[in-house]
Amino acid sequence: MKTIKLVGTGILFILLAANVMADGIIIPEPPAPEIHVELLEIKYHHVNVTISDQYTETSIDQVFHNPNHRDLEGTYLFPLPIGASISDFSMFVDNEEIKGEILDKDDAKEIYESIVRRMKDPALLEYVDRNTFKARVYPIPAGGDKRIKMRYEEVLTCDNGVCRYVYPLDTERFSSKNLESVLVSVKIHSENPIKSIYSPTHKIEVKKEDDYNAVVTYEENNVKPDKDFELYYTLSDKDFGVSLLTHEDYFMLLVAPKVELSEDEISRKDIIFVFDKSGSMSGEKIEQARNALLFCLNNLNKEDRFNIIPFSTDVDSFKDELSGANSQNIDEALDFVGDMGASGGTNIDGALTLALNQFSGNNRAKMIIFLTDGLPTVGETDVENILANVKSANEQNIRIFVFGVGYDVNTKLLDKISSENQGVSEYVKPGEDIEVKVGNFYTKVASPVLSDISMDFGDIKVEKMYPGDLPDLFKGSQLIVLGRYSGEGNAAITLTGFVNDRKQKYVYEGTFADTPKNSFIPRLWAQKRIAYLLDEIRLHGENEELVDEIVKLSKQYGIITPYTSFLVAPEAKKSDYRGWDANVVSREETESAQKAMDYAFAPSSGAGAVNATVGIQKLKEETVEYSHGEIKSVGSKTFIYRGGVWVDTTYSEQEMVDVKYESGLYFETLYNNTGLGAYFSIGKSVIVCDEDTCIKISEDTGGTSGTVPQINVTGGDDVDGGGGDAAGKGINWAVAVICLVILLFIALIIILLKKK
DSSP: OOOOEEOSOTTGGGSOOOSBOOOOEEEEEOSSTTOOOOOOEEEEEEEEEEEETTEEEEEEEEEEEOOSSSOEEEEEEEEOOTTOOOSSEEEEETTEEOOOEEEOHHHHHHHHHHHHHHHTOOGGGGGTTSOEEEEEEEEEOTTOEEEEEEEEEEEOOEETTEEEEEEOOGGGGGSSSOEEEEEEEEEEEOSSOEEEEEOSSSOOEEEEEETTEEEEEEEEEEEOOOSOEEEEEEEOSSSEEEEEEEETTEEEEEEEEOSOOOGGGSOOEEEEEEEEOSGGGTTHHHHHHHHHHHHHHHTOOTTOEEEEEEESSSBOOSSSSOEEOOHHHHHHHHHHHHTOOOOSOOOHHHHHHHHHTTOOSSSSEEEEEEEESSOOOSSOOOHHHHHHHHHHHOTTOOEEEEEEESSOSOHHHHHHHHHTTTOOEEEEOTTSOHHHHHHHHHHHHSSEEEEEEEEEOTTSEEEEEESSSOOOEETTOOEEEEEEEEOOEEEEEEEEEEETTEEEEEEEEEEEOOOSSOTHHHHHHHHHHHHHHHHHHHHHOOOHHHHHHHHHHHHHHTOOOTTOGGGGOTTOOGGGOSOOOTTOOOGGGSTHHHHHHHHHTOOSSSHHHHHHHHHHHHHHHOOSOOOBTTEEEETTEEEEEETTEEEETTOSSOEEEEEETTSHHHHHHHHTSTTHHHHHTTOSSEEEEOSSEEEEEESSSSBSSSSOOOOOOOOSTTTTTOOSOHHHHHHHHHHHHHHHHHHHHHHHHHHHHHHO
């Protein structure tokens, strides 16, 4: 077996690992300077991670394809975790273990700089502050593949019960084509119960086997990843895990119940199904609606109570009052649903008021599932009167979940019914299956574990929190709350709600601190805030103050809305760099103003109305950072591609320093400003700013030597090299000191032995 040579950091192997990993790339070398070679294609990239009480093993499997017509030699580079060492490291090329060397960041800088100059691509500069594993790979056969497998071991650090794992997938942008397959699989085992599992960067599938084991999967095909994979999971031995993350004056709260619940811990619920059976529901729609109802009835909990209210011109009812979910009542209800046909008009007002009046005063979880495919045509048909009647009848704060079927629905009426009654709206578009939509939703809400939830943050003032009306917690679910806060320090976070008829209170300790970590939180909060503002405009009409705030947030965080599509307008000129100050609001910059007007005053029904409300609802529910091809989020900064330049959205009236790309001054600026590598890696033409100064990188103009500009841009998670939390760094330093003492002690013994 061949060995790995360590270069530079003498005691690197004995330091604890940090919590960041990276995937490798092969940089091909042309046989001669005048010969052009294409970048290699990465066919697939599979990552299998096992985390057992924070001890983590990451296994990587990559296949590179050489599209050139000649054999190549290449340099394999693997950027290592910042400040980390690896307890076990192995690399195999086509099943043969090979040797390489680990370069400290000073030696690695020379390699990165030479590659950047040769390839005319600054993307590698993201890793300029890291130690790097380097190996020669030869031959890479013409038109053939080269498979590389690697394995690392590390120890994650957890801060106040929140653990973070990061795997940078960003190097995949070096592939000349999309990857056929990208897979990240993470198996988590913990002696402490696992509560919330969350990724701000990728849509993940989470399967909790029990309170102590979970499997997380991210998988995509035909894609070129452009962001690091981040995963957070929280640990708590309480019935409900509540974990706090902060960034500056923004916060995120993760709330999740335990997995293993007894029957007594599932709240009893009262539920009424209000289903449209008007003539327009005939055919496939009524068949799917019946099947959806049958699914819901067959999955009621034995302590639940229920009723069914089908409506058309008249309003019918399975029973005169709520019935227990015993076998006899369920069988009768199944027969009742089976006989349900479609005819007549649409009496929405009569159906909802009848349903609301059937609930009795108790502390059970209460909800209505309301489905309709049409406009109100019978009974009360005025939208405002219907809303007033529903509000008057809903004295017990019953949640109303709405399903609109097709395009012939009044979206403003349905959305107001749900939003004013602590529910949500979902829409079943033509071609979609009612049974699947309703069935999937019911599965989520079938088993409430905490209802009528409220939160208190002690002396910390919280505002603009989303969701504003906290939903009930259900088995297998988790609640993500985002907001702004003022004040700092330790706070008692109190979660209050009902478990069956008993009011329960849970108190947790949280620390509100202005930390540079978790830089995704402000952007995610902005998405929620914009969704709320757009909904206000769509439901209640345009308001200058709301529009101004939408444009301000859109510019600051690069979120495209009907009011700000000019952010990525292809006709933008090079002179249009300035004006990104979030306080400058001008809807007349492009034709976006007219689009916004069309949006704000769109009709209540039709395909456009449904698509608008679906889009807003998606933004409200989204837990992954917004992305767009011409918008990049790096750390806490956002860049928008305009006129051939990646422009920092904080660029306004700061002093500008011009630096020519690839010049001596360019690299000196890079090396003398911590954290710039991540921003310079975006492209050859970049404007990056702090409060006072902007540095403009350009291929054509700018200084090549002279005074090195200074800029403070250390503000985002791993951009500044601070990947681990304070506790983790403290542990690493402690271990380093202990190891150094041990080495000195060994050296002393050797000296004494020599003297003898």
